[in-house]
Amino acid sequence: MPRISILIAESTCLIRKGLGSVIQKLGNVEILQPVSNKVELCDIVNRLKPDVLIANTNMLDSGCEDLKKPFIAANKMSLVLISEDKSIEGKYNADALIHYKDNQSKILEIIEEIVNQKAEKKRINKSNETLSSREQNILKHIALGLTNKEIADQLFISIHTVVTHRKNITQKLGIKSVSGLTVYAILNNLINMDEVK
């Protein structure tokens, strides 16, 4: 199972250290250097890209737009909030909530569930590390010999989007030429050998 990295953002020293030592009991997790200063949080998240962010709600209203929903979604980061107030969850679209009064086994249960979900997702992504299904679809069209314009028309997307996808595909696979991409597509059963002109 891949290890899951967890970042704790909490200004209270007691909670920060306490939570860290509780979570440590879970195997399979890596606890990153915790953050106590909310000004730094944004930078650190961007740099470390943790799988799970456990944050006190008072760490998130720092005006750091990045930490709001889109950022969390884009980074495929799970958000666990620490709070006294149970109604806060909806505001941040958190995946789970740890309450001040939760006991150790409750906290472990919450975190473990999140960690297992993450690990499972990571495992799936890894076996399919290379291309997203959208990219696979684009690659298929490239391999069939379509031009960017033709692909854009068929998939109802802009040429610009096709070009971006192509760039990403090339970067991920390390293959630049169309004929190289075609060979890859055949090897991975994206297209049939007979389909190629």
Next chain:
Amino acid sequence: MKMADVIQMNYMLIPVIHRFGIELGFGDKTVDQVCEENEVDLNFFLQLVNAYHDQDYFPKEELQSIPVREIIAYLKMTHASYLNNTVTEIEQKIKSLELEGSEDKKYIALIRNFFEGYKSELTEHIMREEDVVFPYVLAVDEIIKSEQITDQNKKVFESFSIEEYEEEHDDVEEKLMDLRTIMIKYVAPPANTNLYHSIIQDLFRLEEDLNYHSRIEDKVLIPKIVLMEKSIKNLF
């Protein structure tokens, strides 16, 4: 410096000296002696070896004195050795791998097709150089030497410029790189792994050699012709 030491330093130079007609077994003879015996222009040989050996090497003053004919003759020899030896050998290896295979046959056929595609691209590129670029270069050389423009040379001179060549000197190596990436990353090797590995190593060597080759074109031939074009424009 002894010729043997030059070769010990960089074994990729073995095919290079071979293209000059220099054979191994030169004992303790110096580069100078070996070149003299084989009637090779020493200055050109040194420029060539330096450009091969050192990526950042850039000859300046020495450029003037290298005979264009020698460069072209050398490049033509290199082209021939690619097409007749290196590329053909790799192709043969892929074919014999294909003949051996049973369940992998389909994949090896893909690789063979791909390599054949590359081969025809390389051939086309080489033909373009030999049919268009080299005659142009020789015409420029003749104009400089004779200090006059014949009608025929005038036509050639006006039909092309080395700048054009510089721009279109595109990356023939792209497909070659793709092929080895595919063979390394995406294909499970067939039963005869030895042969498969040796093909990959051949691809690396060919790629390296082609890089050297384009360095000669980009760093020796092109700058020289640019200078010559300028002086022709000043002359007439």
